[in-house]
Amino acid sequence: MGRSDQVAELLRRYGQTYAQQAGIKLADKPSPLYRLLVLAVLLSARIDADIAVVAAKELSKAGFRTPRRMADATWQQRVDALGRGHYRRYDERTATMLGDGAELLLDRYRGDLRLLHDAAESTRALEQRLQDVPGIGPTGAAIFCREVQGVWTDVAPYVDDRAADGARKLGLPSSPKGLAGLVPLADLPRLTAVCVRATLDDDVAAQGMARG
CATH class of the missing domain: 1.10.340.30 (Hypothetical protein; domain 2)
Structure with a gap:
C-alpha cells in the first residue's frame, strides 16, 4: 500500500476531529x-x-x-x-x-x-x-x-508537537509542510487528529505503520 492509500485509510478509520465528535460544524x-x-x-x-x-x-x-x-x-x-x-x-x-x-x-x-x-x-x-x-x-x-x-487558512499548516510525534509514529512526515503535502487543506485538521490519536492509542500507531 502506497502512502496516499495509507493516508486515505487512516483518515477513513480515525480521521474524526474533536469538533466533529462534539457535533460542531466548523x-x-x-x-x-x-x-x-x-x-x-x-x-x-x-x-x-x-x-x-x-x-x-x-x-x-x-x-x-x-x-x-x-x-x-x-x-x-x-x-x-x-x-x-x-x-x-x-x-x-x-x-x-x-x-x-x-x-x-x-x-x-x-x-x-x-x-x-x-x-x-x-x-x-x-x-x-x-x-x-x-x-x-x-x-x-x-x-x-x-x-x-481548515476555516482560518492563514493558520495552516498547523502541526503542534503532539501531532508531530504522532506523525512520526505513523511513519509520516512530521513537519507542517510535509504533513500538509499529503492531503487537501480541508483534510489537514482530520490528518492531525489521526496523528494525535496515534500518540494516545498504540493500536492506531501500529495499524498506521502496518499500512506504510
Whole structure:
C-alpha cells in the first residue's frame, strides 16, 4: 500500500476531529468558533477526551453556544450541564472559567472570535491571545489551532508537537509542510487528529505503520 492509500485509510478509520465528535460544524462564524473554544477548554483538563466531548455537547444542548449565552447563564446552570456530561472532577472550577472567559471575549472582542483572529498578526500571536482566555493554556491553544486551520487558512499548516510525534509514529512526515503535502487543506485538521490519536492509542500507531 502506497502512502496516499495509507493516508486515505487512516483518515477513513480515525480521521474524526474533536469538533466533529462534539457535533460542531466548523465555519467562520461566531457560534461554532466559540463552541470549539469551549471544547478546547474542556479538553485541556486531565480528563478523558470522550467525557470532555460529551460535556461540550451538554453545554451546547443547554443553549450556551455564544459568549453572551454562557455569560448570562448562572454558575449553577453551567455546573449542571457539565454534570450531565459526567465532567464532575472539574465541574465547579470549569463553570467559573467558562463564565470568566465569556466575559473576557465580550469585553475584548464583542463576543466574536473572528475579531480575536483579526487582531493576531501571526499564528504565535493567535496562540497567545487564546491563552488569555481562562482555561486555555498551550495545550488548549494547540487544540483550537489544529482544528480551526481548515476555516482560518492563514493558520495552516498547523502541526503542534503532539501531532508531530504522532506523525512520526505513523511513519509520516512530521513537519507542517510535509504533513500538509499529503492531503487537501480541508483534510489537514482530520490528518492531525489521526496523528494525535496515534500518540494516545498504540493500536492506531501500529495499524498506521502496518499500512506504510
